[in-house]
Amino acid sequence: xxxxxxxxxxxxxxxxxxxxxxxxxxxxxxxxxxxxxxxxxxxxxxxxxxxxxxxxxxxxxxxxxxxxxxxxxxxxxxxxxxxxxxxxxxxxxxxxxxxxxxxxxxxxxxx
Amino acid sequence: xxxxxxxxxxxxxxxxxxxxxxxxxxxxxxxxxxxxxxxxxxxxxxxxxxxxxxxxxxxxxxxxxxxxxxxxxxxxxxxxxxxxxxxxxxxxxxxxxxxxxxxxxxxxxxxxxxxxx
Numbered sequence: 324x325x326x327x328x329x330x331x332x333x334x335x336x337x338x339x340x341x342x343x344x345x346x347x348x349x350x351x352x353x354x355x356x357x358x359x360x361x362x363x364x365x366x367x368x369x370x371x372x373x374x375x376x377x378x379x380x381x382x383x384x385x386x387x388x389x390x391x392x393x394x395x396x397x398x399x400x401x402x403x404x405x406x407x408x409x410x411x412x413x414x415x416x417x418x419x420x421x422x423x424x425x426x427x428x429x430x431x432x433x434x
Numbered sequence: 435x436x437x438x439x440x441x442x443x444x445x446x447x448x449x450x451x452x453x454x455x456x457x458x459x460x461x462x463x464x465x466x467x468x469x470x471x472x473x474x475x476x477x478x479x480x481x482x483x484x485x486x487x488x489x490x491x492x493x494x495x496x497x498x499x500x501x502x503x504x505x506x507x508x509x510x511x512x513x514x515x516x517x518x519x520x521x522x523x524x525x526x527x528x529x530x531x532x533x534x535x536x537x538x539x540x541x542x543x544x545x546x547x548x549x550x551x
Contacts, residue, residue: 422469422477422479422540424477426474
Protein backbone atom coordinates (compact mmCIF):
# COMPACT_ATOMS: atom_id res chain seq x y z
CA UNK A 324 0.00 0.00 0.00
CA UNK A 325 1.20 3.49 -0.81
CA UNK A 326 2.06 5.23 2.43
CA UNK A 327 1.74 8.80 3.62
CA UNK A 328 3.91 10.85 5.96
CA UNK A 329 2.43 13.48 8.26
CA UNK A 330 3.81 15.49 11.17
CA UNK A 331 2.86 14.00 14.52
CA UNK A 332 1.35 17.21 15.84
CA UNK A 333 0.64 20.82 14.99
CA UNK A 334 -0.68 23.79 16.88
CA UNK A 335 -2.83 26.68 15.72
CA UNK A 336 -4.57 29.69 17.16
CA UNK A 337 -8.32 29.95 16.97
CA UNK A 338 -9.67 31.79 13.91
CA UNK A 339 -6.35 31.51 12.06
CA UNK A 340 -5.76 29.35 8.97
CA UNK A 341 -4.13 25.96 9.37
CA UNK A 342 -2.13 24.12 6.75
CA UNK A 343 -1.75 20.41 7.39
CA UNK A 344 0.88 18.79 5.12
CA UNK A 345 1.04 15.25 3.81
CA UNK A 346 3.78 13.60 1.77
CA UNK A 347 2.95 10.68 -0.49
CA UNK A 348 5.93 10.26 -2.76
CA UNK A 349 4.91 6.74 -3.90
CA UNK A 350 1.44 7.75 -5.04
CA UNK A 351 0.24 6.09 -8.22
CA UNK A 352 -1.72 7.73 -11.00
CA UNK A 353 -5.05 6.24 -9.92
CA UNK A 354 -4.74 6.94 -6.18
CA UNK A 355 -7.22 9.37 -4.68
CA UNK A 356 -6.07 11.48 -1.72
CA UNK A 357 -8.56 11.35 1.13
CA UNK A 358 -8.56 13.29 4.39
CA UNK A 359 -10.44 12.18 7.46
CA UNK A 360 -10.39 13.53 10.96
CA UNK A 361 -11.14 11.96 14.30
CA UNK A 362 -12.47 14.05 17.15
CA UNK A 363 -11.83 12.75 20.67
CA UNK A 364 -13.91 9.67 21.52
CA UNK A 365 -15.52 9.55 18.07
CA UNK A 366 -15.10 7.57 14.88
CA UNK A 367 -13.28 9.18 11.96
CA UNK A 368 -15.25 11.54 9.76
CA UNK A 369 -14.76 12.46 6.13
CA UNK A 370 -13.24 15.85 5.39
CA UNK A 371 -12.36 16.02 1.71
CA UNK A 372 -10.80 14.08 -1.16
CA UNK A 373 -9.25 14.79 -4.55
CA UNK A 374 -7.31 13.29 -7.42
CA UNK A 375 -5.36 15.99 -9.24
CA UNK A 376 -7.07 19.35 -8.95
CA UNK A 377 -7.46 21.45 -5.83
CA UNK A 378 -10.78 20.88 -4.10
CA UNK A 379 -12.95 23.02 -1.85
CA UNK A 380 -15.90 22.15 0.32
CA UNK A 381 -17.61 23.71 3.30
CA UNK A 382 -15.19 22.12 5.75
CA UNK A 383 -11.81 22.65 4.11
CA UNK A 384 -9.70 22.99 0.98
CA UNK A 385 -7.30 20.45 -0.45
CA UNK A 386 -4.27 21.66 -2.33
CA UNK A 387 -2.51 18.97 -4.38
CA UNK A 388 1.01 19.48 -5.67
CA UNK A 389 1.48 19.36 -9.40
CA UNK A 390 3.54 16.14 -9.18
CA UNK A 391 0.97 14.77 -6.67
CA UNK A 392 3.72 13.72 -4.28
CA UNK A 393 2.33 15.93 -1.55
CA UNK A 394 -0.89 17.62 -0.54
CA UNK A 395 -2.05 20.14 2.03
CA UNK A 396 -5.31 20.27 3.91
CA UNK A 397 -6.30 23.87 4.61
CA UNK A 398 -8.68 24.86 7.36
CA UNK A 399 -9.44 28.49 6.62
CA UNK A 400 -10.37 29.57 10.14
CA UNK A 401 -9.62 27.06 12.86
CA UNK A 402 -12.11 26.70 15.67
CA UNK A 403 -11.77 24.81 18.93
CA UNK A 404 -14.03 22.16 17.41
CA UNK A 405 -11.37 21.47 14.77
CA UNK A 406 -9.01 20.02 17.39
CA UNK A 407 -8.66 16.44 16.20
CA UNK A 408 -6.33 13.91 14.62
CA UNK A 409 -6.21 14.43 10.86
CA UNK A 410 -5.43 11.49 8.61
CA UNK A 411 -4.20 11.68 5.04
CA UNK A 412 -5.01 8.46 3.17
CA UNK A 413 -4.35 7.18 -0.32
CA UNK A 414 -6.97 5.02 -1.92
CA UNK A 415 -6.24 3.20 -5.14
CA UNK A 416 -7.63 0.52 -7.35
CA UNK A 417 -5.88 -2.27 -5.46
CA UNK A 418 -6.75 -1.15 -1.94
CA UNK A 419 -10.03 0.67 -2.42
CA UNK A 420 -11.77 -1.50 0.15
CA UNK A 421 -9.57 -0.47 3.06
CA UNK A 422 -7.88 2.62 4.34
CA UNK A 423 -4.34 2.75 5.67
CA UNK A 424 -4.67 5.45 8.30
CA UNK A 425 -1.17 5.83 9.68
CA UNK A 426 -0.78 7.85 12.87
CA UNK A 427 -2.09 11.15 11.53
CA UNK A 428 -1.45 14.72 12.73
CA UNK A 429 -2.87 15.77 16.06
CA UNK A 430 -4.05 19.36 15.72
CA UNK A 431 -4.28 21.46 18.85
CA UNK A 432 -6.23 24.73 18.58
CA UNK A 433 -5.51 27.39 21.17
CA UNK A 434 -8.18 29.93 22.12
CA UNK B 435 -30.13 9.72 13.41
CA UNK B 436 -29.42 7.94 10.12
CA UNK B 437 -25.68 7.43 10.60
CA UNK B 438 -23.76 4.26 11.39
CA UNK B 439 -24.56 2.92 14.84
CA UNK B 440 -22.67 0.45 16.99
CA UNK B 441 -23.68 -1.48 20.05
CA UNK B 442 -22.52 -1.64 22.77
CA UNK B 443 -20.45 1.52 23.06
CA UNK B 444 -18.37 0.03 25.86
CA UNK B 445 -17.66 -3.54 26.90
CA UNK B 446 -15.61 -4.83 29.81
CA UNK B 447 -14.95 -8.55 29.87
CA UNK B 448 -12.66 -11.04 31.51
CA UNK B 449 -9.93 -12.81 29.61
CA UNK B 450 -11.25 -15.99 28.00
CA UNK B 451 -14.82 -14.79 27.57
CA UNK B 452 -16.52 -14.34 24.21
CA UNK B 453 -17.86 -10.96 23.10
CA UNK B 454 -20.03 -9.88 20.18
CA UNK B 455 -20.40 -6.41 18.73
CA UNK B 456 -23.08 -5.17 16.38
CA UNK B 457 -22.92 -2.58 13.62
CA UNK B 458 -25.90 -1.08 11.82
CA UNK B 459 -24.75 0.68 8.65
CA UNK B 460 -26.48 3.48 6.79
CA UNK B 461 -29.49 1.75 5.27
CA UNK B 462 -28.68 1.92 1.56
CA UNK B 463 -24.96 1.23 1.92
CA UNK B 464 -23.82 -2.06 0.43
CA UNK B 465 -20.25 -2.03 1.77
CA UNK B 466 -19.35 -2.52 5.40
CA UNK B 467 -15.94 -2.43 7.07
CA UNK B 468 -14.53 -3.30 10.48
CA UNK B 469 -11.43 -1.61 11.89
CA UNK B 470 -9.54 -1.86 15.15
CA UNK B 471 -7.89 1.12 16.83
CA UNK B 472 -5.47 0.98 19.75
CA UNK B 473 -4.51 3.99 21.83
CA UNK B 474 -2.47 6.57 19.95
CA UNK B 475 -2.69 4.74 16.62
CA UNK B 476 -4.86 5.15 13.58
CA UNK B 477 -7.55 2.59 12.79
CA UNK B 478 -6.36 -0.69 11.24
CA UNK B 479 -8.43 -2.56 8.67
CA UNK B 480 -9.87 -5.90 9.81
CA UNK B 481 -12.41 -7.02 7.24
CA UNK B 482 -14.80 -5.88 4.54
CA UNK B 483 -18.21 -6.98 3.23
CA UNK B 484 -19.94 -6.22 0.00
CA UNK B 485 -23.59 -6.99 0.67
CA UNK B 486 -23.49 -10.29 2.60
CA UNK B 487 -20.20 -11.52 1.15
CA UNK B 488 -17.04 -11.15 3.21
CA UNK B 489 -14.52 -10.28 0.51
CA UNK B 490 -11.35 -9.57 2.42
CA UNK B 491 -9.85 -10.28 5.82
CA UNK B 492 -6.72 -8.75 7.28
CA UNK B 493 -3.97 -10.89 8.74
CA UNK B 494 -4.87 -9.11 11.99
CA UNK B 495 -8.09 -11.12 12.06
CA UNK B 496 -7.02 -14.27 13.88
CA UNK B 497 -9.05 -17.47 14.08
CA UNK B 498 -10.66 -16.16 17.26
CA UNK B 499 -12.35 -13.39 15.30
CA UNK B 500 -15.37 -13.91 13.11
CA UNK B 501 -17.58 -11.42 11.33
CA UNK B 502 -20.91 -11.88 9.62
CA UNK B 503 -23.33 -9.77 7.69
CA UNK B 504 -26.48 -11.82 7.19
CA UNK B 505 -28.85 -10.48 4.54
CA UNK B 506 -26.41 -7.70 3.77
CA UNK B 507 -27.75 -5.41 6.48
CA UNK B 508 -26.30 -5.27 10.01
CA UNK B 509 -23.03 -6.95 10.86
CA UNK B 510 -21.63 -8.66 13.93
CA UNK B 511 -18.03 -9.09 15.01
CA UNK B 512 -17.37 -11.85 17.52
CA UNK B 513 -14.18 -12.39 19.46
CA UNK B 514 -13.80 -15.78 21.11
CA UNK B 515 -11.56 -16.47 24.09
CA UNK B 516 -10.64 -12.81 24.48
CA UNK B 517 -7.10 -11.84 25.37
CA UNK B 518 -5.81 -8.65 26.97
CA UNK B 519 -4.26 -7.72 23.63
CA UNK B 520 -7.75 -7.51 22.15
CA UNK B 521 -8.43 -4.38 24.20
CA UNK B 522 -9.08 -1.66 21.64
CA UNK B 523 -11.74 0.43 19.95
CA UNK B 524 -13.60 -1.52 17.26
CA UNK B 525 -14.91 0.73 14.53
CA UNK B 526 -17.46 -0.03 11.85
CA UNK B 527 -17.85 1.96 8.64
CA UNK B 528 -20.16 1.73 5.66
CA UNK B 529 -20.18 3.10 2.14
CA UNK B 530 -22.16 3.03 -1.08
CA UNK B 531 -20.15 1.53 -3.89
CA UNK B 532 -19.34 3.82 -6.79
CA UNK B 533 -17.52 2.20 -9.65
CA UNK B 534 -13.96 1.36 -8.63
CA UNK B 535 -14.49 2.58 -5.11
CA UNK B 536 -11.43 4.78 -5.04
CA UNK B 537 -13.43 7.97 -4.57
CA UNK B 538 -16.23 6.76 -2.32
CA UNK B 539 -16.59 8.00 1.24
CA UNK B 540 -16.66 5.75 4.28
CA UNK B 541 -18.95 6.74 7.12
CA UNK B 542 -17.81 5.61 10.53
CA UNK B 543 -19.75 4.69 13.62
CA UNK B 544 -18.77 5.84 17.12
CA UNK B 545 -17.00 2.56 17.88
CA UNK B 546 -17.17 -0.05 20.61
CA UNK B 547 -14.47 0.25 23.23
CA UNK B 548 -13.42 -3.15 24.55
CA UNK B 549 -11.45 -3.69 27.73
CA UNK B 550 -10.26 -7.19 28.52
CA UNK B 551 -9.25 -7.69 32.14
